[in-house]
Amino acid sequence: MVATLHVRCPVMHRLDPTPWNLASLAVRALPVGLAIAACGPAIAVGPDTDSATDSATDSATDSDPSNPSGPSNPNPSDPSDPSDPTAPPQCGPSIPCESGYDCIGGICQPYCLDEGCCGGMCDGYCSYDSDCPSGEGCGDVGLCELVFQPVECRSPGLGAITTIPVGAEVLSLAFLGGEPAAPRELVVGVIGGAMVVDSAGPSRVLETPLGADGIDVATGDLDGDGDDDVMVAMSDAFLLPVYADGDGFLSGTAISAVTADIALGDLDGDGLADVAGMFDVGSPSVELAILRGEGGGGFAAPYLHGTSSMILDFALGPIEGGQDDLFALDEFAISIWNHGPLDGTADRQVWGSGGAEGSIAIADVDADGQRDIVRALAYGGGTLLRYYLASANFWPGVPVFIDGEYDTVDVGDFDGDGLPDVYLAGAAAGFVVVRTGGPATADCVSYVFDGIATRVHAVGDFTGDGIADVARAVGIDVVIHAVP
Numbered sequence: 320m321v322a323t324l325h326v327r328c329p330v331m332h333r334l335d336p337t338p339w340n341l342a343s344l345a346v347r348a349l350p351v352g353l354a355i356a357a358c359g360p361a362i363a364v365g366p367d368t369d370s371a372t373d374s375a376t377d378s379a380t381d382s383d384p385s386n387p388s389g390p391s392n393p394n395p396s397d398p399s400d401p402s403d404p405t406a407p408p409q410c411g412p413s414i415p416c417e418s419g420y421d422c423i424g425g426i427c428q429p430y431c432l433d434e435g436c437c438g439g440m441c442d443g444y445c446s447y448d449s450d451c452p453s454g455e456g457c458g459d460v461g462l463c464e465l466v467f468q469p470v471e472c473r474s475p476g477l478g479a480i481t482t483i484p485v486g487a488e489v490l491s492l493a494f495l496g497g498e499p500a501a502p503r504e505l506v507v508g509v510i511g512g513a514m515v516v517d518s519a520g521p522s523r524v525l526e527t528p529l530g531a532d533g534i535d536v537a538t539g540d541l542d543g544d545g546d547d548d549v550m551v552a553m554s555d556a557f558l559l560p561v562y563a564d565g566d567g568f569l570s571g572t573a574i575s576a577v578t579a580d581i582a583l584g585d586l587d588g589d590g591l592a593d594v595a596g597m598f599d600v601g602s603p604s605v606e607l608a609i610l611r612g613e614g615g616g617g618f619a620a621p622y623l624h625g626t627s628s629m630i631l632d633f634a635l636g637p638i639e640g641g642q643d644d645l646f647a648l649d650e651f652a653i654s655i656w657n658h659g660p661l662d663g664t665a666d667r668q669v670w671g672s673g674g675a676e677g678s679i680a681i682a683d684v685d686a687d688g689q690r691d692i693v694r695a696l697a698y699g700g701g702t703l704l705r706y707y708l709a710s711a712n713f714w715p716g717v718p719v720f721i722d723g724e725y726d727t728v729d730v731g732d733f734d735g736d737g738l739p740d741v742y743l744a745g746a747a748a749g750f751v752v753v754r755t756g757g758p759a760t761a762d763c764v765s766y767v768f769d770g771i772a773t774r775v776h777a778v779g780d781f782t783g784d785g786i787a788d789v790a791r792a793v794g795i796d797v798v799i800h801a802v803p
């Protein structure tokens with residue numbers, strides 16, 4: 320078992336497990352220390368040829384930990400005869416194999432082929448957090464280990480303070496920027512258009528084409544005048560820029576683009592917000608792309624930023640101030656671009672960070688002046704938070720277990736102590752706030768079960784007290800929550 324420790328490195332592609340490949344790397348001859356030291360991106364292991372099956376199998380847990388029956392049975396997890404052509408497939412997209420097996424041709428087959436690591440002997444090895452049982456994460460040396468579970472806060476969590484009826488189903492939310500400790504306006508995308516609401520007055524309806532829905536909204540300074548503007552992803556396959564104009568908003572020229580997920584940020588440092596989004600450009604799956612803001616209402620054609628596999632989420636934020644950097648979570652890795660939008664090659668990739676449904680957010684969770692990555696991964700009935708600190712070159716750190724699957728993460732300082740806290744939502748009817756108690760450490764967790772399941776939310780200071788609030792989409796209302 321020891322000799323195969325490095326095979327499950329969390330930061331690299333899965334190795335070809337054939338005996339030839341293992342022998343060529345002289346794996347068995349390596350002492351433990353060297354095997355662990357060999358982990359990391361410096362080892363070129365070639366393309367991942369089984370990526371299509373990884374996510375289904377890696378997120379698996381299997382209720383059959385039975386003893387493998389040896390080489391005569393290629394599927395030790397199942398006593399049935401796999402040579403029987405009438406037998407149903409023993410694994411597939413919805414029937415994952417247990418840890419240590421890959422689904423090949425509908426049959427669970429061990430991918431650790433040396434004699435020390437077959438069948439149940441492979442239990443405990445991992446490439447991703449989701450390879451591990453609920454409550455455990457994938458440790459540095461590729462072994463599952465128990466993770467920290469914060470206590471529950473005595474506070475009941477975030478209480479609803481305001482309900483804002485907007486009269487149409489709410490599809491998307493984003494806070495506008497503004498002065499510190501001043502109320503922030505909230506942009507609301509709805510069936511039939513978009514509007515802006517604030518804590519002081521009636522809502523203002525943005526001028527959008529009839530019949531199109533505001534499926535996503537994003538805010539940023541599109542024209543460089545210092546005021547946040549709005550970009551609306553409309554259901555009729557276009558983006559609509561809407562410019563802050565004194566006390567009102569002025570709609571600009573629509574851009575043809577198919578997307579349901581956008582964000583604004585200045586990725587090239589020219590002072591003009593650029594559009595990042597998951598765009599349908601005719602590929603089988605959506606692609607992460609940038610539309611560079613050119614000023615005067617113009618935007619460059621989408622520039623694709625390829626990820627290592629199907630993209631799950633992306634986020635923008637400056638690691639160290641100045642221009643924004645771009646982060647993307649896919650099935651295998653977090654990719655980081657920190658030199659502007661026109662270089663399509665990721666500057667850094669953190670392998671082993673995917674493996675299940677999840678998302679990322681950017682915040683300085685250890686208060687060292689550099690923004691870090693917070694990743695939430697939902698699997699096995701729980702959620703594993705991880706902080707990837709910029710000061711540690713984004714090496715995975717501090718795993719925190721949250722009960723319940725919440726695949727949507729956001730950040731904001733909900734208790735005003737200066738450290739960003741974590742907001743989690745998912746399919747569950749409610750939400751979770753994890754309070755940061757010290758640099759990159761979870762102090763306690765508040766579970767709020769209010770019967771409302773929604774991932775559509777925005778974090779910002781709606782009331783102007785300097786403490787972040789959460790706006791949630793609840794049918795035709797926006798509900799604002801704050802720390803009681």
Ligand SMILES: [Ca+2]
Pocket residue numbers: 539540541542543544545546547548562563
């Ligand atoms: Ca502006």
Ligand SMILES: [Ca+2]
Pocket residue numbers: 584585586587588589590591592593611612
């Ligand atoms: Ca720009």
Ligand SMILES: [Ca+2]
Pocket residue numbers: 682683684685686687688689690691708709710
């Ligand atoms: Ca930091």
Ligand SMILES: [Ca+2]
Pocket residue numbers: 731732733734735736737738739740754755
């Ligand atoms: Ca805080």
